[in-house]
Amino acid sequence: MMQTASQATPYLVAHITDLHIKAGGKLSYRRVDTADALRQCIDTLLALPQRPDIAVVTGDLVDFGSEDEYRFLRGILEALPIPVRLMPGNHDSRDALRRVFADHAYLFAAGDGDSPVHYRIDAGPLTLIAFDCTVPRHSGGRVDPDALPWLEAALAVAPERPTLLMLHHPPFHTGIGHMDQQGLENAALLEAVVRRHPQIERVLCGHLHRHITRRFGGTIAMTAPGPAHQVALDLDPQAASRFRMEPPGFLLHWWHPVHGLVTHAAPIGDHGPVYPFFDEGGRLID
Ligand SMILES: [Fe+2]
């Protein structure tokens, strides 16, 4: 029997990225308290009227990839009472991540040590696939042609399930020159795979510390804003590498069996109470 919109159960994914945690709460770039920013992100998330079912973090979990940083991150994440799924970005160390989060079994689905952290998991009605395109000790990412069979196999497991494909570097040029110089190599190889798998509802990325959207392989690819600093909005190909303390945020991907996948940008912080549009008599307040 067909479900009606009111009977169907939605599923909510919080998409957080680019935490850049430093051990002991040391400031990033001597200015940004990334630990406090993550705590505020968690507070905002927990204050939502609907608690997300799961949180995904698309890389740059810590700033320099040390075990101390991951241990500090782990302590902060304990305040988040929902499942959290991590993946590395260019600032991370796969090996140190796996050592400190050794109980996160999915991190070992495709290998251990310093090997790429690919995984495929079921999350309620959705499939989450993390495809690790980071290159150790490089800022940019690269789609490894030898890794594509793993991705094809992961996508073949349940082609009927709506799927979120996660990678750290966005597979498109953003116009922010200094970030595009450390973008994703071989994105066209990935695009060809994505195009063959229409169950991919989104390609979810980080790295840019801003919310940016583009069509990609017949679906929608996007980066999430950071919980701390944002990369400055400057579309000059020669733009200097700078950040700004713009309002931070995260994304909420709301899956509804009837309405599909809808993405909301959620600003972090306490923005005061909610106010009614209408008075008690149902009239628009003038
Ligand atoms: Fe980052």
Ligand SMILES: [Fe+2]
């Ligand atoms: Fe990054």
